[in-house]
Amino acid sequence: MPEPRPDIRPEPRLQIKNLSRFYEGRAVVNDVSLTVQPGQVTCLLGPSGCGKSTTLRLIAGVDHQDQGEVYVDGQLICDGASTVPPEARSIGLMFQDFALFPHLNVAQNVGFGVSGSKADKRQRVLALLKRMGLMHHAKDYPHQLSGGEQQRVALARSLAPRPKIMLMDEPFSGLDNRLRDGIRDETLEVLKEEGAAVLLVTHEPEEAMRMADEIALMRDGQIIQQGAPYNVYNAPADKQAAAFFSDINVITGTVHGALTDTAFGQFLAPGVPDGTKVDIVIRPQHIKIDFDRHGRGPNPTPQDGTPARGVVERARFMGNESLVEFRMDFDGSVMKATIPSVFLPKAGTALWLMIRRDRCFVFNHSKTRPA
Structure with missing residues (x-):
């Protein structure tokens, strides 16, 4: 019996x-590598100024890299020495300002x-106007x-030439919060149907979690972590x-005997040398x-450890949850x-907090402020 093929x-x-x-002399993009499959949405996520948009411009060919290579379907399109012009790369671009032509109507755009x-x-x-619900706006002008309608026109225009790759730079940032979720979901559905590989730049973690098949977390010009949203969220690199x-x-705290x-x-810190300072990180939820x-x-319990007392400083209702801030007895933090x-406990109320192990x-202690 033949062995199954890998x-x-x-x-x-x-x-x-x-x-x-x-x-x-400063590396704005520093040794970045990633792949995107057909039909996959990858979010390049990170704070402003970390190199996300520059990476997109290099892929699109509107800026030129100093090192590295870009391939589309296995074909080299630029390596610093030779380059395929932007219009011949089969790459669609969509930016936050939409950049619609004001003198052309929707159908012409x-x-x-x-x-x-x-x-x-x-x-x-x-076909695209019908799919995007824009048929009745075909003869209207962008103004x-x-x-939300301008966003759909910009998406339709980007998809019309059937690009192999869609590059999207903060495409939803200009939309009203009430519209954003619906427009994002609609856009994602259309992109999946078209089968393009999508690289989406955003600085909003919620947007990346909502849209991405894979997240590439970027900081100071480098990708510091890459993977499925669940893994990036639940197993952060630092x-x-x-x-x-x-x-x-x-x-x-300080490690003694791996504790x-x-x-x-006590918290486990396996493999960390004695005397090393560590940061124990826990999310509020x-x-x-x-x-x-x-x-x-x-x-105390094995799962939740020893309780520590804190006094409520303030409590706020956030819509679907309540945020409570405590001043801890043990160190005033x-x-x-x-x-x-x-x-919503009153300020001054004493309560006990426990941390799920x-x-x-x-992580090793870092003086760097969390970004």
């Missing part, structure tokens, strides 16, 4: 290798980059449209990575709260906890 991974639609770009016969062009434009996705609480003593009990019983809290639904991250 799975053959398809050729990446987009592949960049060791891409770097320097300005005045969508059909601007479409080649082929007049009949083929008309058929493609009509007559809402922000304290800064954890803090980028949500508020965090940080407790600093760190804190007011919340993973802190448990219990009531004060005449100066005593609940008994402030810790935050989020509680589902409504929980399975939701903690232990």
